[in-house]
Amino acid sequence: MKEKKKKIKIVTQELMQTAMVQLRKWQANREAELECPNCGAAGLKIKDRSARPHSEWYAFKCKECGLDDAIHIPMASHRSSM
Numbered sequence: 001m002k003e004k005k006k007k008i009k010i011v012t013q014e015l016m017q018t019a020m021v022q023l024r025k026w027q028a029n030r031e032a033e034l035e036c037p038n039c040g041a042a043g044l045k046i047k048d049r050s051a052r053p054h055s056e057w058y059a060f061k062c063k064e065c066g067l068d069d070a071i072h073i074p075m076a077s078h079r080s081s082m
């Protein structure tokens with residue numbers, strides 16, 4: 001039986017950058033295999049939770065390590081590199 005783990009948040013710059021790489025991969029291909037930015041396990045889930053016209057929210061979840069957080073992307077800086 002598995003013990004309940006603490007939820008892991010995307011708090012460091014390093015984690016955020018790795019999360020962004022996975023997010024871009026997911027945006028390019030919704031079927032892509034994603035890796036957890038925290039533990040590297042396959043099966044990371046990303047959910048689009050954007051609700052407002054000026055920002056985007058993406059929820060990240062990993063069942064392996066308990067990563068559970070959402071990152072916020074302002075629209076202005078987003079799309080500019082695409």
Ligand SMILES: [Zn+2]
Pocket residue numbers: 036037038039040041062063064065066067
């Ligand atoms: Zn993980």
